[in-house]
Amino acid sequence: MSADPFLQQRLPPLVVFLFFFSLISFSKSDELQPLLKLKLALQDSNTNVFSSWTQGNSVCNFTGIVCNSNGLVKEINLPKQNLRGILPFDSICMLGSLEKLSLGSNFLYGTITRDLENCTSLQDLDMGHNSFSGEVPDLSSLWRLNFLSLNDSGFSGSFPWRSLENLTSLTFLSLGDNFFQTSPFPVEVLKLENLYWLYLSNCSLVGRIPEGLGNLTRLINLELSCNQLSGEIPADIGKLKNLWQLELYSNFLTGELPAGFGNLSSLENFDASRNKLQGNISEVRYLAKLASLQLFENQFAGEVPEELGELRNLVKLSLYTNKFTGPLPEKLGSWADFDYIDVSENFFSGPIPPDMCRNGKMDKLLLLQNRFTGGIPENYANCSSLTRIRVTNNSLSGVIPAGIWGLPNLALLDLSVNHFEGPVASNIVKAKSLAQLFLSNNSFSGELPVTMSEASSLVSIQLSSNQFSGQIPATIGGLKNLNSLHLDGNMFSGVIPDSLGSCVSLTDINLSDNSLSGNIPAGLGHLPTLNFLDLSNNNLSGEIPNSLSSLSLSLLDLSNNQLIGQIPEALSIQPFSDSFDGNPGLCSPNFKHFQPCSSGSRTTKHLRTLIFCFIAGALVLLVLLACFLCVKLRHNNLDGSLKPNSWDMKPYRVLSFTENEIINAITSENLIGKGGSGNVYKVILANGKELAVKHIWISDSGDQKNCQSSSAMLTKRNFRSAEYEAEVATLSSVRHVNVVKLYCSITSEDSHLLVYEYLPNGSLWDCLHTCKKMEVGWKVRYEIALGAARGLEYLHHGCGRSVIHRDVKSSNILLDGNWKPRIADFGLAKMVQAGGGDWTHVVAGTVGYIAPEYAYTDKVNEKSDVYSFGVVLMELVTGKRPIEPEVGESGDIVSWICSKMHSKESLLDLVDSTISEALKEDAIKVLRIAIHCTAKLPSLRPSMMVVVQMLEEAEPCGPTDIVVDKECQDGSNERVKNTGSIRALETQIDRPC
Known part of the structure; x- marks a missing residue:
């Protein structure tokens, strides 16, 4: 077929x-x-x-x-x-x-x-x-x-x-x-003529931006910020007429804005802040579509062009820290929904432009440290969108418009160092968001309105050096969030309200230089976080409440009042030796410049108390006799109790002092701190050198407590011996600039002396959580973080056998006179034995810093130190304590941060409010590292070697020659970005929860 x-x-x-x-x-x-x-x-x-x-x-x-x-x-x-x-x-x-x-x-x-x-x-x-x-x-x-x-x-x-x-x-x-x-600007990029988006920020570019950039005429976005670019902005940049955004901030660019820069007719966002640019900004007048202009921290001078007031899209303006002069354009911000202005730290003069909040959308008004005159325009009282007003250090005057006091969204009102007058208006009761009220160094007068106590968000009240009078409102105790109250240098009279003892968040109180009378409220001694108390130069009377003895004060000043009676023994220490001067009715057995106390110098009330105690003591005489053998060797007085002949000194460095110089200085006058195992003394040698000496009691005779069982005493003795041995074993062999120096040990049968370098700025805890807080800006905090990390890196990886600290916390990071950190207190440290693994089995540490693996194992290694250090980094960024009610239900800073990481805005809210706005993004970089360090699983935490590398990469953008951030640097550094570091911070955070 x-x-x-x-x-x-x-x-x-x-x-x-x-x-x-x-x-x-x-x-x-x-x-x-x-x-x-x-x-x-x-x-x-x-x-x-x-x-x-x-x-x-x-x-x-x-x-x-x-x-x-x-x-x-x-x-x-x-x-x-x-x-x-x-x-x-x-x-x-x-x-x-x-x-x-x-x-x-x-x-x-x-x-x-x-x-x-x-x-x-x-x-x-x-x-x-x-x-x-x-x-x-x-x-x-x-x-x-x-x-x-x-x-x-x-x-x-x-x-x-x-x-x-x-x-x-x-x-x-x-x-x-x-x-x-590090590499020069890649010239290969100049050949990519189809580019419309170029983002090369923060990728280690150095040298000049080459000519030819103007050939990339399709560009709408050009970002070269946070590099080390230098020289002038290329002249041909004016050819980029499609450019919508230009970001050159945080480089080393010099010269003026090039001629023809005004040809960038499509430019909406321009940021060349933190460079070394100079000259005038007349070219900016031609940028008709400009919405955001950020030129802060440069060397620009001259007047702001009047045409800037005609830019109908301009909503963000930051020119702070330059050399601008003359007035601001009168129509500035009057056309669009103006967002914020920061022109602080210049030489501007004339009035505040009246219409920047015409459309009711303004968020921040920041005019610090200029020469502005006149008053605050009346219509700003209707600007309910305002969250921050800072006009400190100008020549402004007049009465504040009444509506300003009650703006509903205002969180910060800073009018200090001007010539304002008049009262605080009663409608401050409407200021439900007001957290910080700064009115110092003006001529405000009148009584404080009782309604101020209903502004429940108030955290800090600074009214120093004004003419306020009348009584401090008795209702002030309603301010449960208040942590700082400064009313010094006024004419307040009457008593200190007892309700002040209800402000449980208070850390510092300054009521000095007023006409206050009556007793010091005993309730002040029950404030759990109070660290600074100055009541000097008033007419206070009565006795010093014994309750003040329970406070951990870094400053106490009760001088120049009419106080009587005995100075409480716990307050009779060398740091407070001048705190009671000018009170002739006081007596003290410890301060030689006061009269000794006699039976007649006590009040009848205290005499009755002594008699009662005597009778009660008689009733328990048999118990006291039973304890006699265990307390008869107790050191009732340190002075003269140390016998030179019974001591043995072992040097660990070249010494410039003798054993007797140290021993003779261990007296109550030199006592600067007390701990669970002994006391700390400051010793000044004949040559002026300052030392810190820790006195560790080994025998039970050093215990200032009641009798304990023999087993308890033995346990305590063994612990103290182990603490001493761990400290000596670690520090005698360690040599690192970020680990505290141990010069020698001096031992006897019942106690040991450890002689260290003296670090005058105290601990990081003190600087973050006490009255010293404002001294420590972000760049200092960053250097502290990096130095402490290098110290721990050395302990873990660089000194033969690894040393696990086991009690890393901010109070164990000490600071020298230049704010350089030292890791200290190695009483719990353990050297890992060669070939013995990297685990230790003794539970140690401080609540708030302890790694979560303690919950399911007693085995910890270097990664437990890393966790604790991560908590310290969180303290540095947020200014919060590791455990405190303010951080939410858990009271735990790690959990709190975990719960807040939802967006850029919530991240920025985590940063300590005392850190300048311009540096908050840099702080968030360190927060990211802290989050890695506090991962729940130890295996997911980086080593300290990696932590140091990450911190080095997180160095704040731009020059770092400013040691301490200025309080007045509060400029907003907000940028319009679709890519780059902002987006990175939104999306690239490993959650610890």
Whole structure:
């Protein structure tokens, strides 16, 4: 039978069709395995996106997968999906039709292997905001790319800039916020003429910005901030007429704004802050679409062009810390929904522009440290959107418009150091958001309104050096959040309200230089966090309440009053030797410049108390006799109790003093602190050198407590001996600039002396949580964090056997006269034995700093120190204590921060309010490191070596020659950004919970 002619004609095409169909089917099935391998590699991710990724499902139905018309994988779209793991690029790049790989804003780590070079069909590659490491491989083979985003992903080493020459189709390039090696501005970028987006901020660029940048005429966004670029802004930048955003902040740029800069007719956001630019800003007058102008911390001078007041889109203006003169344009901010102005620290004069809040949208008015005159315009009293008003240190005058006091959203009102007058208006009761009220150094007068006590958000009241009179409102105790009250230098009279003892958050009280009378309220002694109390130069009478003895005060001044009776023994220490002068009715057995106390110098009330105690003592005489043997050796007085001949000195460094010089100085006058195991003394040698001496009691005779059982005494004795031995064993062999120096030990049968360097600025705890807080700005805090980290790194990795501190906390980080930190107090430290593993089994540490593994094991290692150090970093950033009610239900700073990490705004709210706005983003970088350190699982915490590296990379942008931040640097540093560090902080935080 002959073949059908139809089949003869149609069979070859049919065979061809079946052949290609089988190839496509084979390719489809072949793409399943690479995707399943990707799923396996990311199996630890906290996501449900892979639930559809099963063998029984078509790959085109996988969540995040887009296929082309042939059913082959074209796109992998899984950004912001909490993906965690190492990407298998060898499998991913087997997808031959893959054009888009979008995995940005996840938690991916590991290196990007050279297998990426096989993804030759890629047009869109987004892996930004992750946690990769190592170098970026050569990208030359990815010549089809038009979108490349690798910013803020942990890359280091040298970037393959030359490979960009092949990527001529690129329109979007974002490589910033990585740890690349230092390199000049990549000239290869200048050849990418299709670019509309270029983000190279914070990627270690140095040298000049080359001419030729103006050839990238399609650019709408150009960001080169936080590098080390120098020289002048290129003259041809004026050619970028499509440019919408230009960010050059935190570099070392010099010169003036180039001629023709005003040709950037599309520019809306311009930030060249923190450079060394100078000259005038007349070119800015032509930027008709300008919405945000940030030029703070430069050397600009001259007047602000009047035309700036005609810019109808301008809503953000920061010019602080320059040399501008003359008035601000009268119409400034009167057209648009003006947001904020910060022109602090200049030489501006004239009136405050009247209409910046015409549309009722203004958030911040910051005019600190200028020469403004006149009053605050009346219509600002209707600006209910205002959250901050700071006009301190000007020549402003007049009465404050009544409505200002009651603005509902106002959190900070700072009018200090001006010539304002008049009263505080009663409508302050409406200021439900007001936290800080600063009115010092003006001519305010009248009585404080009782309604002030209903402004329940008040945290700090500073009214020093005014003419206020009348009584302090008796209802002030209603301010439960108040932590600072300064009413000194006024004319207040009457008594100190008893209700002040109800302000349980108070840390410092200054009521000095008034006409207050009556007794000191005993309730002040029950304030749990009070650290600063100054009641000097008043007419206070009566006895000093014994309740004050329970306070941990760093400053006490009750001088120049009419107080009587005995100074409480607990307050009769050397640091308070001048605190009671000018009270002739006081007596003290400890202070030689006061009369000794006699029976007649006590009040009848206290005499009755003594008689009662005597009778009660007689009733328990038998008990006292039973305890006689255990207390007869107790040291009732340290003076003269140390016998030189019974001591043995062991030096650990070259000494410039003798044993007797130290022993003779251990007297009550030199006592500066008390601890559970002994006392601390400040010793000044004949040559002027200052030392700190810790006196550790070993025998029970040193115990200033009642009799204990023999087993309890033995346990305490063994603990103190172990504490002493640990301290000596550690510090005698350690040599590091960030670890406290131990000069020698001096031992006897019942006690030991440890002689250290003296550190005048006390502990980090004191500086963060006491009256010294305002002295420590962010740049100082950063240096403290880095120095302390280096000290711990040395202990863990650099001194032979690893040393586990086991009690890392802010009170064990001491500060020298230049605020350089020293790790101290090694009483719980343990040296890891060679070959003995890295665990120690004794539970140790301080509540709030203890790592969570204590809950399920008594085995801890260096990672427990890392956790504790992470808590210290959180203290540095937030200014909060590790445990305190203010941080929410848990009272735990780690849990509190975890609960707040939802957005950039909530992150910025975590930063200590005393840190200047311009440095808060830098503080958040350190907060991110703290979060890594406090991961629940020890294995997920970095080593201290890695912590040091991360901190070094988190150095604040721009010059770091300012040692202490100025309080007046409160300029907003808000920027309009779609990529870069802000977005990184929003998305790239590992949660500790």
